[in-house]
Amino acid sequence: MDQSQQENIVFNIEKIYIKDISYEAPSVPSAFIQAQNAAAEIGIQLGVEHGVLNPEQGIYEVALTVTATAKREDKNLFLVEVKQAGIFRIGGVEGDTLQRVLEISCAYVLLPFVRETINDLVGKGGFPQLLINPINFETLFDQKQAAQASPPSIN
Structure with missing residues (x-):
């Protein structure tokens, strides 16, 4: 890509918002009393x-939808799902490059x-902080592309 093509590339964040949110804690309050020493999965x-x-x-x-679940001894402690969305202005790219920018x-x-939203919900639900590790979206995109490119196997 030459200099003039790079100058025409646009990537702006127009708006960030929560599109959907759900929190459930079916085992509360007994989850706080029983087996507090056992680690949650x-x-x-x-x-x-x-x-x-x-x-x-x-x-x-x-x-971007993230679903976090916590279980202890086959009991659901909580389930939180957040669909965080944004409106982006993107120009000067197309095809596979545009797909990579979007995803x-x-x-x-x-x-x-x-x-931040998931951590806040979990904390307000009375549970310890839930810190989501960094996610490599590039690897996930490449895996998705590879899966779509390979034909399904017939057994």
């Missing part, structure tokens, strides 16, 4: 969705917001 799942809001202006919505760069922008 934490599971994290995530997904990235995106869509075009205004193609002429390069306006896209990207949503990697935008997801990296949204991650600190969703991390």
Whole structure:
């Protein structure tokens, strides 16, 4: 990419917002009394969705969904799901590069917001902080692309 092409690239954050949020703690209050010394098993799942809001202006919505669950002795302690979204203005890129920007760069922008929201919900629910480790969205994107490229096996 030459200098003039790089100068035409646009990446602006227009708005960051919570699109959907859910918190459940089915084992409360007994979870606070029983087996406090036993460690909880934490599971994290995530997904990235995106869509075009205004193609002429390069306006896209990207949503990062993170679901965190905690179990102890096969009992659900809590389940929290946050869909953190943003509106981004992106120009000067297309095709695979645009897909990478939407699913990697935008997801990296949204991650600190969703991390803070989940940690806040879990803490307000009476549980210890839940710090989500850094996520390598580039590796996840590459894995997704590889999975889509390989034909399904027939057994």
